[in-house]
Amino acid sequence: MHCQTLRSFMRIPPFTHAEVFHKRLSTAVFLHGRVSHGKMPKKDKKDKSTKSVQKQxxxxxxxxxxxxxxxxxxxxxxxxxxxxxxxxxxxxxxxxxxxxxxxxxxxxxxxxxxxxxxxxxxxxxxxxxxxxxxxxxxxxxxxxxxxxxxxxxxxxxxxxxxx
Structure with missing residues (x-):
């Protein structure tokens, strides 16, 4: 058989939405009691001028x-x-x-x-x-x-x- 026909012959069916969600949830990382899906936590936005005064x-x-x-x-x-x-x-x-x-x-x-x-x-x-x-x-x-x-x-x- 030719390569392209092999690929089309062995196609894997797409996941359902429930399977995708379950897979993501099982690979989620638990940080500080919250579920993180591989994303970095957001930083608190503070005034930079206050930080420089505190450092001084x-x-x-x-x-x-x-x-x-x-x-x-x-x-x-x-x-x-x-x-x-x-x-x-x-x-x-x-x-x-x-x-x-x-x-x-x-x-x-x-x-x-x-x-x-x-x-x-x-x-x-x-x-x-x-x-x-x-x-x-x-x-x-x-x-x-x-x-x-x-x-x-x-x-x-x-x-x-x-x-």
Whole structure:
């Protein structure tokens, strides 16, 4: 037999509407309690200007940012294994701190907290390591009655004395 006659001879009958609906429903994906037929969920349309204002408020203007009343976070770029402890630089992203302790068994982290408490003239209990225990990029939390500007000023003074 010829190819075209074979195709016309073996035609598959079309599905009924009920069969098509049943097949689609059985392959549907259930998302958040709703049936989805392979389509992406619609996004909520919000005003874009409100989002940009919220992002500007959330991003810190420098290495010191306010968390709550009386609580601040300081972004630190630690440099362990230095000859002596020093604040090397204060940039818009982080405060560079050279630490004389080696980066083993948390010695550098403990020395960093001791040094910062001395530089910022705070008690050791008012400073804690929030994030970055095994990284050079750290977040140090300060819980004291001091202003954000005063913290930044003390760090900048120490950086200018070291260089």
């Amino acid at each position: 408020q959330a991003t810190p203007t420098g290495p010191v940012s306010k968390i709550k009343d009386g609580e601040f976070a300081i972004a630190i770029h630690a440099k362990p294994g230095a000859k002596q402890n020093a604040v090397t630089d204060v940039s818009s992203e982080a405060v560079g701190v050279a630490i004389s302790a080696p980066p083993t068994d948390g010695e550098a982290n403990a020395e960093l907290l001791r040094y910062l408490s001395k530089v910022l003239v705070l008690r050791k209990s008012e400073i804690s390591l929030d994030k970055g225990g095994k990284s050079r990029e750290k977040i140090v939390k300060v819980n004291a009655s001091i202003s954000q500007e005063e913290l930044l000023e003390r760090l900048k003074n120490e950086a200018s004395q070291g260089s």
